[in-house]
Amino acid sequence: VLAFAVRHLGAVAGVEVTASHNPPRDNGYKVYLGDGSQIVPPADAEIAAEIAAVRSLADVPRPGSGWEVLDDSVLDAYLTRAETVLAPGSPRTARTVYTALHGVGTEVVLAAFARAGFPAPVLVAEQAEPDPAFPTVAFPNPEEPGAMDLAFATARRAEPDLVIANDPDADRCAVAVRDPSRGGSGDGTGDGSDGGGWRMLRGDEVGALLAAHLADRGVTGTFAESIVSSSLLGRIARKAGVGHEQTLTGFKWIARVEGLRYGYEEALGYCVDPDGVRDKDGVTAALLVTELASVLKERGRTLPDLLDDLAVEHGLHATDQLSVRVQDLGVIAGAMARLRKSPPASLAGLAVVRAEDLAEGSDDLPPTDGLRYTLDGARVIVRPSGTEPKLKCYLEVVVPVASRDTLPAARQAAAERLVALKRDF
Template identity: 35%
Template sequence: MQGLAAYIERTVPNAKERGFVVGHDHRYNSEIFARLTAGVFLTFGFKVYFYTTLVHTPMVPFAIKYLGLSGGVMVTASHNPKQDNGYKVYWENGCQIIPPHDINIAAEIKARNNTTTTWSTTLVDTHLLSITSQTELLKAAYISTITANLLTTPRDRLAATTLRYIYTPMHGVGLAPVTCALERFGLPNAIPVPSQAQPDPSFPTVVFPNPEEKGALDLARSLADRLGVSLVLANDPDADRFAVAEKNRHGEWFVFTGDQIGSILAYAVVLRARAAANATPLKVAMVNSAVSSKMLRSICAAEGFRYAETLTGFKWMSNRVVEFKNEGYDTFFAYEEAIGFMTHECVLDKDGVTALASFVELAILQHERGATMFDLLEELYATYGFHASDNYYFICHDPTIITKIFEQIRFGEKDSDGAVVDHTNFKRESDGVVFKYPLTVAGFPVTYIRDLTAGFEMLDIPAFIQKSGTGLVSLKRGEYEPTLPVSASSEMITFELANECVFTLRTSGTEPKIKYYIEKRGSDRQTVHEHLKAVVKAVGSELFEAAKNNLQ
C-alpha cells in the first residue's frame, strides 16, 4: 500500500486533499487489511474515508465518483474460495486501474518494499485525517442515487405486484443493501435463504461461493420449491455479480447465462430510452467484453445506440464508458458474460444490487402479463435475432503445447519441407512477420480476424483478398492494427465466419486452460444449433487438435 499511496500522491492532482476511500467485506482478515491500508494512507497525509461496517464492493467506486476522491481500495476476494483474500484498486475516475497505472504502481511497490510506514490497525480510529462518520451517509446517498436514476415503472405499480422471489447473498454482504434498495424502489421484499443470509467467511453451505458454480443455487431452489416460488436471485459474496434461475411451466429450473441476463438488462435500458423519447431523448452507449454475446451489438444496431467491445474485465469496460461520457453520451450499460453488470454509471463497475433491482422491475412487468422472464428472452430473440453460444475450455498442463497450438493457428501448418501449406499469407511490412491464419473453419469462410497477442486485425478478409489477390499479401500500417490494446503476455484470437458465427480463443492467466467462446446468430434455430455444433467441433479438431495434443 505504500507504493500505491506514493504513486497516487505523485500522479493525481490534489490527491491528499481530495481523499481516499477504503472498504472491506466479511472475509477472514478483511477488516484488518482495510485498517492497515487506511493507516498507510493516513501516514502519507491523505484524508481517508473509511467504511466502518461491511459494504458491498460497488460502494467504493460509488464514493470516489460521489465525493470526487483520488482513488480507493476495496478489500475482498469476491467469489474466490474461502481461504483467499485480496483487494481491488480504483482510480480517481471511479474505474479499476488499467495500464500504465498497474505497471507503475507495481514498480513503486518494489521500490519501497524494504521500508515500513506503519503497521497500525488503530490509527484510523484516532487520526485527524480519518473520516469514519460518513459510512451511513454514503450508503444512503448510494440508495438515493440509484432509486432516482434506474427504474421507470411507477412505485405504486411495483408495490402492488404479487410476484415473489427467493434471494441468496451466498453467505456474503448483499442482504443489507439489497433489502434497502428493494424497499426504496417499492419492490417486494425478497425471501432470503436462511442458512445463507448472513455474512460468513467459512461459506459453510457451498463448496465454492460463486453463483455460477454447479450446485451453488441448490438451497435457494429447494426453498423456492417448498414455498411455490418460481424465481431465484443471487449475488456473489461481495455483491457485485448477479445470477438468476427460473422455474418453467413444466416445473424445471432454467439457469440464465450471463449473456442472457445481459441481454435482458440491456432491454431495461431500451425501455428507459423509449420512456424518455418524447421529452429529452437519451444518448445511449453500451459496452461488453470481447468474449460476451454479440446480441448486445444487435440490440444497439436495432435501437440506434452506440456499441463497443473491450478486452475482458470491467476495468476496460468502465474506462470505455468514461470515454463515451466524454463524447456526450448520458446513458450507459455494460456487462461481461461472467454475470457482471453495470446498469448505471453512478457506479463504474459491476453492481449486483442495481442489476437485481432492474431485473425485478422487468419480472414484475412480465408477471402482470402472466409471462415469465424466459418468455421475455424469447421475445428479445424474436426482435433482435436468435443468438446461441457454447463457452467452455480444454485443460493443458504443458505451456509449450499451448504455445505451439496458437503459433500454428497464427502462422499456419508447415509441410515436411518446412513450407507453409497453401493459404493467403499476410505480411506485416513493419517487421516482416508473415501471418497464416486459417481462412475456413468447419468449412465456413473466415471473414474477420483479430489477434490481440500478435497485433493483427482485418475487418473484411474476402474483400481484401479479392482486391489484393492470393499468395503473399503485404500489409501497410493502417491495414492491420487492432483498435483494442495488444498484449503478448496472453493468447487471444477472434474469428468471424460467413455464417454469422463468432468465436474467441484465449488462455487463462491463472489456470492451465485454453478457453473458447463461440456464438452463432440466425433466424432459423435448427440451422443455428447445427452450425454452432459444427464450429465447436472444428475448434477442437482443426484448430486445437485436441486428440493429437492430449487436451482434456
C-alpha cells in the same frame, strides 16, 4: 458501494479487499481511481512495482492519525441513488429468492428492495450471512456447477418469479427462471445442469434483457460490451438508435466508454447506472431485472418470453464457454503459442473466414493476449482469464429465426453447433 463512494466523496482512489467470486485462498484487492472506475495500465504495473519493492511491512510508514471511519451515510446515499435506476411508477410485484453466496450482499439487497417497494426476497438461509470460508460451495461463483443448488431448492419451496444471486462482493448478478423441462430429481444436487425446474440464464441473456428493457424505456447514450459478449447487443442498440461499442474484457475498459449509458459482459457483470457506479453492480442490476420481471408479469409474460421475442426479431444468438482450469500457467501459454503457430482452418464444419491475433491491437482495441476466429454464423474468442488460472474459449452461434414456430428447431441447431465447436476446440 465503494465505486459509488469514490465519486460521491470526491476521493482520489478506493481500495476494496475481496476474494470476489474466487476460492477463499485467492484473496486480493481492487483499486478504483478518482472517476470511480478500476485501474488500467500503466497504473496497475506501477502499483505492482511499489509492492515488489517492499521488503517488510515494518518498512512501510503508516500515519497514526488522520483517518476518518465512515458511518452509514455513504451507504444510505448509495441506496438512494440505486432506487433511481427504476422507472417512476413501474410495477414492483415480482417475487424473488436471493442468495449472497456467503458474501456481503444480503443487507444491502434487502434494503434496496424494501426502498423500491418490491416484495422482500426470500433468502437462501444457508448462504445469507458473510462467511469467508464459503462453506456450501466449491467456488462462490454462480456460474460454477453446484453453486446454485441451494438457491434452486429454496425456489422450489418458495415458488418465486425468479431467483437472483450475487457473488460474494456483490458486483455480479445471476438470474434463474422457471424451466419445466428441467424437472429433475428435485433434490438440488448434482452438477448444476439440473435445476429441478429452474434454469440459470446465461450472462449474455440477462445482458440482452436489460438492454431491451432500457431501450423500451427510451434511454439515450451508448450501450457497450466486452468483445467476448454476444453480438446481440449491437442489434438491439441499432434498433433503438443508440450507440454501440465493444471493448477489451473487463469493466475497467467498459466503464471508460464515452457517453456510456449501459454496459455488460457475459461473466454476469452489468453496469445499469454509470453516472452512479462506474463499474458492474449486482445490486442495481438485481433491481432492474426485477422491475423487468414485474412489467412482464403484469402482462402475463416472463423473461423467457421476452428472450423469444428477441430471437424472432434479431436471430437466435446462442453462447457458451469452454474453460480449462490449470495448476501450471505454462499450460495456458503453450496452448496460446500452438494456436498462434497453427490456427484452425475450420471449426464445427464451418470454414474460419478470419483469424485475428488480438495481441497485435487494432484501430478499435489496444493489444491483448487473445485470438478471435470469425466463421459463417459463428465466432470464437480464446484468451487467458484475467482473474483465475483458466484458459477460456468464448463461443457464439447465430441462427436465423423465421417465426416463433421455428424457434425449437433453431435452438436445436444452435445447441448442436455449440457442441461441435466445443468438441473441435
